[in-house]
């Protein structure tokens with residue numbers, strides 16, 4: 001099907017206003033989402049509008065490729081601190097991830113536990129709603145409570161309330177150094193306990209992940225600290241002491257090796273060339289071992305100290321039913337047989353449906369995707 | 372400032388309303404004596420006062436739900452209230468409204484160090500949330516200066532910030548879940564101890580909605596382990612421009628201080644006279660605080676002072692011990708009190724891009740001369756959150772109006788500079804009529820649409836946030852059902 005790629009916000013607004021049926025909204029189309037409708041992509045609305053390194057802010061059009069943004073930031077030694085995940089390997093897609101797509105899906109990597117999620121960095125938006133009206137919310141300053149925070153509402157709305165056309169966001173300096181404390185062979189419950197201990201320390205841990213053991217090899221638990229070299233050395237050392245009851249640990253400070261290890265977690269690389277359905281499960285960390293015990297997955301990557309579980313299970317397995325009674329939710333990232341998003345309890349679902357009806361009265365933006 | 376005319380139909384239902392409320396609340400939780408309702412006539416924006424029809428102090432989520440159902444049934448507007456420290460008039464009642472105070476709901480429901488969350492009832496004060504986890508050396512990060520008094524309920528409604536939010540974020544970045552009661556009495560659970568939502572981020576739009584979407588009764592908050600230590604450095608500069616450039620250089624250097632506070636000359640002088648903190652007599656002063664172990668603090672401070680030295684500082688004072696650190700913060704922390712000694716003041720909190728600090732400060736100085744009204748600036752410079760304290764004399768006829776006109780010009784200036792009307796205090800009634808300077812009618816319609824979903828009859832805190840003209844048809848009392 002021909003993908004419609006409007007080049008300006010006005011053009012997009014016209015196109016949406018004139019649409020006769022459902023539209024499938026995407027950026028680079030890398031998240032593996034399929035909905036019925038004429039495909040509309042934001043990718044032709046690209047380019048940086050503003051970058052002020054001294055104010056830690058950037059404004060970009062929604063279709064700007066994430067790599068372009070990362071490159072511009074790297075030249076000033078800055079970065080997107082929430083570490084957006086690149087899900088291409090997992091979803092088997094080949095497009096170019098866009099910054100609008102990153103924010104529309106609130107995709108946040110390992111540093112979410114310390115720095116916050118994509119939604120926490122998004123400062124302002126422009127968007128076109130389902131009636132083709134253009135609106136803005138927020139701005140480009142770090143603190144803004146002027147009216148309702150539609151910025152947060154749109155982040156993670158997956159295009160169902162409006163199509164983002166411009167995003168302004170906070171960026172942060174790249175840390176000088178990274179240190180990774182690594183423990184091998186921990187059982188899931190011990191790993192979660194170790195990660196809780198690290199995250200509950202004063203050492204400003206910026207990542208805590210656990211790759212479950214199995215056919216691929218032994219389990220590995222990773223705790224990350226970042227900052228100036230002497231500080232990283234000190235904190236990693238203190239963490240090793242704190243975690244001594246969990247067995248031998250080593251510290252990796254080689255920049256490339258550390259980056260590769262966290263990219264593996266971020267992009268869920270262990271599942272890239274394995275068959276099966278992939279679920280993304282969000283729970284409180286101490287519930288993670290119980291979830292794994294019930295699911296008996298073929299593979300699991302625990303991020304966010306156990307608060308985020310990537311589970312590989314046979315296609316068709318009802319993960320939500322298995323989680324019954326455990327607070328949290330499961331999203332089907334790759335696989336079939338279930339809606340992508342977990343249905344919400346009645347009163348919340350009613351509010352969400354009400355919002356969709358307000359922002360997209362004709363129900364044409366990614367219809368059915370979120371309920 | 373205009374408030375809607377009280378609805379006579381509601382006023383005439385007072386006795387009936389009391390009777391019904393007494394069927395769901397104990398007697399001491401329904402306050403209707405005209406003298407006693409005066410306690411609730413205003414918040415910290417004391418320029419505006421109006422006693423409510425009555426006030427209720429429920430003790431449980433169920434009671435809140437029962438109260439709201441009754442008010443919904445009888446079409447009575449409800450104004451939620453935490454501790455009443457809003458600087459924007461967010462908790463200001465109208466004569467035909469019921470104040471719903473959550474002060475009796477202040478329990479800690481669960482502390483969970485392993486998952487680093489605490490669940491509290493929303494009437495609990497900000498500082499006592501940290502207090503509840505202090506024994507394990509944990510704390511709740513957002514720290515508004517009013518933290519001794521303000522409630523988590525108000526913090527959530529206003530998305531409040533504090534001096535340390537440069538590193539730790541504001542309320543919305545530290546809030547994981549709420550129990551909230553909608554105006555029709557429906558209880559909703561949004562979020563929880565996990566880090567993101569299953570569907571739309573409703574929590575994100577509830578936080579900062581100024582009591583217009585629902586009454587928050589419980590909250591799950593992130594708690595953190597305290598850093599090993601913290602220490603400030605004080606730096607004086609020859610001009611606001613130079614201090615502004617120094618802020619920007621520090622931020623660019625890769626150091627992330629937990630706080631960068633800025634004071635200009637009028638404010639420095641007032642604080643010095645009031646608190647005697649030993650501040651230098653200079654044009655602009657920065658307090659920069661860093662955290663970590665002793666060695667980490669020393670190394671970060673040395674990097675920061677190196678940067679400061681390139682800006683030819685008139686003073687550079689690193690705290691050597693806890694007492695000196697306290698003295699450095701003393702002046703800053705007493706800034707509001709100090710300005711209050713001089714006169715009545717209005718505190719604005721427009722936010723601007725850090726890069727336009729010098730320009731905006733210069734313009735504020737010019738406006739101050741033009742209006743003949745004094746102003747001192749003290750603010751969170753790391754994130755551009757200004758706090759101009761505009762002095763006026765409440766007893767002098769016309770002074771408040773001049774002060775408000777001056778304030779409006781300052782806020783418009785913030786918007787023109789690429790910023791916004793309010794960075795942490797909220798819109799309330801104070802900035803309601805300036806909203807069209809920042810947003811178009813379509814922009815505001817998108818926000819109004821959210822309230823239409825949560826509170827279709829516009830009974831919750833209806834006269835706030837949006838210019839009255841925009842919401843008039845929605846607020847119009849429905850044709851009497853009884």
Ligand SMILES: Cc1cc2nc3c(=O)[nH]c(=O)nc-3n(C[C@H](O)[C@H](O)[C@H](O)COP(=O)(O)OP(=O)(O)OC[C@H]3O[C@@H](n4cnc5c(N)ncnc54)[C@H](O)[C@@H]3O)c2cc1C
Pocket residue numbers: 414415450451452453454455456457458460461462473493514515516517520521522523524525526527528529530531532533534581582583585586587588707795796797832
């Ligand atoms: C001296 C001083 C210093 C201050 N410093 C700061 C600062 O550093 N940073 C900052 O951000 N603010 C600051 N403030 C402003 C104020 O303290 C905050 O806005 C605070 O969050 C208000 O909390 P409260 O409990 O007093 O709320 P209230 O004043 O009672 O109410 C504020 C708003 O919240 C709504 N509300 C209250 N309870 C509920 C509920 N249960 N459910 C839904 N809505 C509700 C009200 O309707 C109202 O709109 C300061 C105020 C003062 C007086």
